[in-house]
Amino acid sequence: MNQAALALKITATEADTDVTLEARIAAACARVAPLWPLKHFVAVNPFLGFTGQRFAATAATFERVVRARILMPRAFYRHALAEGRIDDAAMAQALALHPDAGLDIDSLKQALRSDAPAGAPPAVVATVAEVLDGLAEGDRYVSLVAFMIDEISAFCASYFDEGQANWPNPTRRLRPYAAWRTLAIYDRNPEVMGIRGFRTSVAALPTDPIEAIGVILDRLGIPDRAIEDYLVRALFDLGWSAYARYVGWSAELEGRRDDTLLELLAIRLAWGFALFEARTDDAFRTAWARAMEQAAKLPVDHCLDETPELAVDVVLQEAYEIVFRRNLIARLLANRGSAAQSGRMDRPAVQAAFCIDVRSEIFRRALETLSPEVETIGFAGFFGFPIEYVPIGHLRGGAQCPVLLKPAFIVCEEVKDAEPFEEAEVLGQRLLRRRVAKAWKSFKVSAVSSFSFVETAGLGFAAKIATDSAGVTRPVPSPVSDGLDSDVAARVGPRLAPGKLKGRSTGFTDSQAVDMAEAVLKAMSLTGPFARLVLLTGHGSTTVNNPHASGLDCGACGGHTGEANARVAAAILNDSQVRDGLRARGIDIPADCWFVGALHDTTTDDVKLFDEEDLPAQLADDLARLKLRLADAAHLARLERRALLGVGDAADADAAIKARSKDWSQVRPEWGLAGNAAFIAAPRSVTRGLDLSGRAFLHSYIHEQDRDHRVLELIMTAPLVVASWINLQYYGSTVNNAAFGSGNKMLHNIVGQLGVLEGNAGDLRVGLPWQSVHDGSRFVHEPVRLNVFIAAPETAMDDVLRRHAGICDLVTNGWIMLHSLGGRGPVIRRCVRPGIWAASSSE
Structure with a gap:
């Protein structure tokens, strides 16, 4: 082979490698669910990137890769069994759904008598931070992992800030990786904290984030089959990944591409690489080599037979939901023949x-x-x-x-009905009030005036503080009023x-x-x-x-x-x-x-x-x-x-x-959507008179008026998907608030006007506060996946599922439970997959 041909072959191989790496990075980034900022915070399914695989497999993936649990503690199911919210019939049906678990009712009850063993199963692939944690025996300060997260979070807070900071980050004009790298090569904090050669390690990395990721993966020796898992784990180490995913999501809606999440991944890996480079001792190098050997041996699939303790809890979660679903279906069937179903009025008042x-x-x-x-x-x-x-x-x-x-x-x-000069006057009033409020706030928080302001003007706020604390007045004006007088607002x-x-x-x-x-x-x-x-x-x-x-x-x-x-x-x-x-x-x-x-x-x-x-x-x-x-x-x-x-x-x-x-x-002005468990699209006569305790999304739908089933398609692909996002956000914030929630509301501090920290430092928190799902003594939200009931022909729903892979994944992989209310008989049927419907009693 001549030199030109050899060079061409090498170039082609490198190009293929680059494409493969970019595909793996894209796949890892797609696993992250977006986090909307506080000004328009909306519920998001934290498992959004995993709906293409079954719920049980995702539970295993999260334990082995993300190192997070998505099921309740064993004690929760034990208590549910004692209260009758799990029974033998439900356990038998749940076991039938998971024959690979290798369990029967007796072994399930035996496992219920004690808590699951502490600790997670072996990781598919460990991060540098995790190996350091192991060597430090869990001491987060000795391992420097907490310091790493704090430093990345502080950079993100200043880089993404939307007006909270008085001094903006000087590198915001650059892309995230370039901005961080510009600052990091002058930052002595890591070296003061014992990370030797940090600036040198960062400076030696390529300026292109994808190339930097490739170099880091190669230098760390990540096995080929474990690369995507390693990237996923690194992304899930940071709550800021969710906000970066939101930035990309917003760009996609506008037809643009945004690589903010990819660049944040490069920053996270660069930090891990710097930690790796700083540790040359035999203990760490031996532990790292052992972790990489383990990563190379583990199978790609994450099945229940590999994790017997997890299998127990998956089956128990299924049984818990089966009892809830059975009771709800019984009530819906009973209401069908009740007097409440009076049909549509000739002309309602x-x-x-x-x-x-x-x-x-x-x-x-x-x-x-x-x-x-x-x-x-x-x-x-x-x-x-x-x-x-x-x-x-x-x-x-x-x-x-x-x-x-x-x-x-x-x-x-x-x-x-205003003349132009009148509208201009209202506009002027509103702008003036905004400017005055902004100037007043800037004065109060400025470094020069803050102490003198409190000394001289503090007592002037005594009456307002007293009335606000007593609930007589509102501490701040309603955000929707924007300073308009009531006569103008009307x-x-x-x-x-x-x-x-x-x-x-x-x-x-x-x-x-x-x-x-x-x-x-x-x-x-x-x-x-x-x-x-x-x-x-x-x-x-x-x-x-x-x-x-x-x-x-x-x-x-x-x-x-x-x-x-x-x-x-x-x-x-x-x-x-x-x-x-x-x-x-x-x-x-x-x-x-x-x-x-x-x-x-x-x-x-x-x-x-x-x-x-x-x-x-x-x-x-x-x-x-x-x-x-x-x-x-x-x-x-x-x-x-x-x-x-x-x-x-x-x-x-x-x-x-x-x-x-x-x-x-x-901390609990209201309970929001806590308790949500069902979505019902049907004529109101199906549910009128039925006390659903504020736990059901109710969408009016009369399929006889929807001959081409376009309304059905709209319901299944829009409001139903949004309801599933809400349901799974509450589910995640309940089963594992540390991973999928935002922790204790009383400790929250707003960062960048984007999200919250729990305390004065640390990572960006995602999801709902603990107080949104727990009242201090018990859970107010039950961790139940959404039960969907639609009064429409099953064939019409099958057609929608076949045309829309996203909603089909939710149904066939067990993220929502779709049922038909189309028939008039005493049976409500559940969709197993398009074209396959089973009586609800058989699950």
């Missing part, structure tokens, strides 16, 4: 659409209990309008739609007409408005008859001193309240030209029907109506009656919620629950 959020179930049931003539509807709280809502004085707004979607329209806030509304905002098109054209109105009404199964008043009720939460406040708002609205979407939807559906267009398409909204936008405060259960001044005069009495109905329903809902909130006296329930929204010491 009021129709009230609420978000499918589980908290709406309590309010809907209360409203129907007190007012049987009212028909309630469940639909995703963005009401089918994927908008970016821009408040007055802003050039950008927030995405008011599920994070799976990109806003299709920009809607701007304006002052209704006149503020959305601008729907097409226009321009810094070169971006805003509003809706006439044809777009009609198209969206038709799609929304059909998706809600609301094509007639129409009541005189139709309430479109978004939801939000009122809390103070709560970094995760947006997580209690509407996930369907991207972590914002649903006010903007409800008002936009109502305005469009009340438009006479839109109604003419709908009438031409077979949807006739009567002239005496009016849509009203509203907002349900899930902390207080108050419902606020918007744009009342636009209501036709002939409907004034209807509106007055509606307000009374809503007030009575709110009281009944508060009475139901009080026990879980620890409000003992029913007479004081209204005042006590409302006070929680103003209490800056309250």
Whole structure:
């Protein structure tokens, strides 16, 4: 072979190696679930990158690779058995699902008598940090692992900061790896802490992050079959990986590529490499060589027969969920024949659409209990309008739609019926107040004035501190008011007409408005008859001193309240030209029907109506009656919620629950979506009159009106997926809050306005606080995977599953349990995989 041919072959081999490495890096990065920042914090499935494999296999992968458990402690299942929440029949069904576990009921009960052995099974591949931990016998300070995480976290906090830091990171103009490397080669902290040659090791690495990763993997001697596992483990060592994944996710929605997560991986590996280079002693080198030998021998598959103790807990988790599912199915079947199923009313007095959020179930049931003539509807709280809502004085707004979607329209806030000079005056007031508030805050926290400010002005805040602490006043203004006076705020509304905002098109054209109105009404199964008043009720939460406040708002609205979407939807559906267009398409909204936008405060259960001044005069009495109905329903809902909130006296329930929204010491202003366990898409008659205890997402769906099954496809690929994200986030934060949650809420400190640290240092925390799933003595959220029930033909659902691999993976791999409610018999069937449905009793 001549020299040219040899050079060509070598070049081709190197290119193949580079492609393989990039593919492995991409696969590892895809395992990480994104973390949305606090300003629009939304629930995310922490196992998002693992839904392509079965739940049980993922449990093994997490124990062996990520070194994290995704099941409850053995004592939890032992207690459930004693309480009857696990029984022999359920254990037998669970064992049938996992024949590879090699267990029977007797051995399962025997294992239940004691806790699982301490410690995880051998790692598929150890990191440098893990080997150092082992040599230090768990002393996190001696091993320097905690120091490494602190240092990487401090860099990320300054690099990704969104305005919290007074002194910005000087390298932010660079990409993350280049920025870190620029600082690291001058940073003496690691060497002061005993990491010899840290700067030299970093400086010797390639400037390209992919090349750096390749060099590090080669120098560490990671076995070829263990490379992806090693990369996954390194990524899961850092909570900041989740935020970096969010940055990439947002770029993908805009059609861009972003390698922030890849570059953070290079930073993490470079730190591990520097630790490796600093340890030349025989003890470490021997331990590392032994770890690499182990990594080369272990099989690729992570099966239950390799981890017998894990197999026990997987089967017990299945049995626990089987009992829950059995009881829920029995209640659904019993309700089928009850008197509550009265069919759809000829013309209800009021129709009230609420978000499918589980908290709406309590309010809907209360409203129907007190007012049987009212028909309630469940639909995703963005009401089918994927908008970016821009408040007055802003050039950008927030995405008011599920994070799976990109806003299709920009809607701007304006002052209704105002002359240009009046709107300019409101805008000026708002901008002035923002500037004054910003200047005041800067003065209070500046290095020069902070101490003198407290000395001279501190006593002036005594009265406010006292009233805020007593719950008489609110410590901070409502984030949605933005400093507007109440008389001006009442006149503020959305601008729907097409226009321009810094070169971006805003509003809706006439044809777009009609198209969206038709799609929304059909998706809600609301094509007639129409009541005189139709309430479109978004939801939000009122809390103070709560970094995760947006997580209690509407996930369907991207972590914002649903006010903007409800008002936009109502305005469009009340438009006479839109109604003419709908009438031409077979949807006739009567002239005496009016849509009203509203907002349900899930902390207080108050419902606020918007744009009342636009209501036709002939409907004034209807509106007055509606307000009374809503007030009575709110009281009944508060009475139901009080026990879980620890409000003992029913007479004081209204005042006590409302006070929680103003209490800056309250770690549980409400329970959010804790307890969520079911998603039901069916006519309301299927669940009306059934007490689901605020644990079910309720989506209205009448399949007879959905002949082409497009609405079914929309439900299964959008709201159902979002509900699964919520369910699995609560699941993860319950089974292992240290890995998938954000720890103790009382210790949280906001970092970069992006997320929280638990304490004054450490890693970015993901997921929900411990107080969101536990009341101090018991779990409020049950770790149960989502049970989905859809009243639709099984063949139609099969078609959707075959067309959408993502939702098919959720079903076939056991991340959600899909059931059909389409038949009229006494059997509810569960989907095993597309085309295969089994009676629920046989699991």
